[in-house]
Amino acid sequence: xxxxxxxxxxxxxxxxxxxxxxxxxxxxxxxxxxxxxxxxxxxxxxxxxxxxxxxxxxxxxxxxxxxxxxxxxxxxxxxxxxxxxxxxxxxxxxxxxxxxxxxxxxxxxxxxxxxxxxxxxxxxxxxxxxxxxxxxxxxxxxxxxxxxxxxxxxxxxxxxxxxxxxxxxxxxxxxxxxxxxxxxxxxxxxxxxxxxxxxxxxxxxxxxxxxxxxxxxxx
Numbered sequence: 648x649x650x651x652x653x654x655x656x657x658x659x660x661x662x663x664x665x666x667x668x669x670x671x672x673x674x675x676x677x678x679x680x681x682x683x684x685x686x687x688x689x690x691x692x693x694x695x696x697x698x699x700x701x702x703x704x705x706x707x708x709x710x711x712x713x714x715x716x717x718x719x720x721x722x723x724x725x726x727x728x729x730x731x732x733x734x735x736x737x738x739x740x741x742x743x744x745x746x747x748x749x750x751x752x753x754x755x756x757x758x759x760x761x762x763x764x765x766x767x768x769x770x771x772x773x774x775x776x777x778x779x780x781x782x783x784x785x786x787x788x789x790x791x792x793x794x795x796x797x798x799x800x801x802x803x804x805x806x807x808x809x810x811x812x813x814x815x816x817x818x819x820x821x822x823x824x825x826x827x828x829x830x831x832x833x834x835x836x837x838x839x840x841x842x843x844x845x846x847x848x849x850x851x852x853x854x855x856x857x858x859x860x861x862x863x864x865x866x
Contacts, residue, residue: 658812663799666722666741670696670748673741675823675845677750679814685788686763689755689777690814692850695828696843697738699747704828704835704843707747718747723799725809727789734781737789739798739811753780753829753844756852774851822848832859 658681666673674696682689697705699718706728707715717726718740726738726749742748755777757764764786768776777783784790789809798809824846827838835841836859846853 658815661799661811661813663721663723666739666799667743668722668741670698670741670746670750671843673739673748674750674843675825676818677739677811678823678845678847679818681758681812681814682752682755682787682809683759683812684793684809687760687767687787688758689783689787690758691752691755693754693844693846693853695751695753696845697749697751698843699742699749702835702841703833704831704841705747705749707749708835711747715747717795718749719745723797725789725793725796725798727784727791727794729791730781735784735790736780737784737787737793751780752783754778754846754850754852754854755783756850757786776852778852779854819847824848826856827858829854829856830859835859 661680674694677691677694680691682691699705699707700710702708707718711719714728715726717724720740721744722741724740726740727735730736737752738749739752740749757773757776764776767786767788768782775782777786793809796809798811825842826844827836827842828844
């Protein structure tokens with residue numbers, strides 16, 4: 648087990664202005680940034696952009712619901728949703744208020760809190776601890792109670808605070824790749840129209856691509 652190295656408090660805490668931009672600018676700029684919660688810090692290696700009511704792949708495509716209301720608010724808040732019966736997935740709300748844009752955190756490398764992460768992902772290889780949005784949510788201990796959390800507010804010493812920080816150095820833009828979003832069916836899964844998945848080439852923590860599957864309801 649590698650020793651914890653990087654200081655999770657290193658790097659500038661990203662301000663609300665960083666997130667209050669078009670989601671297609673915010674998403675790739677998050678690659679290489681760190682996210683800290685529940686005693687674990689991840690370096691983001693894979694994200695997906697979603698653009699609200701203009702995006703058929705978004706939960707907010709058909710307008711606000713009790714679940715998605717936070718997405719229609721200002722940037723800098725967390726949207727966490729439950730999927731496939733046992734996964735919690737985390738999204739950082741971006742864009743102008745009312746746009747319902749958000750960035751799904753798809754993959755990351757644990758850079759601090761290895762012992763905590765290993766206890767949450769027992770029996771899994773380190774590269775798989777946060778490889779995929781459900782695993783990422785688990786290793787960061789994110790769930791329903793975190794929806795609506797303001798991750799841009801000043802630090803207050805809260806042990807369950809969620810912090811997003813810029814990388815220590817400039818991002819390696821030459822390694823950024825784009826493609827269709829994972830598991831999105833229908834028009835939103837069209838990679839020619841929505842190549843809105845962004846990842847760092849060569850990172851073992853990036854999840855494998857799989858197309859969306861239309862799930863038919865049982866009669």
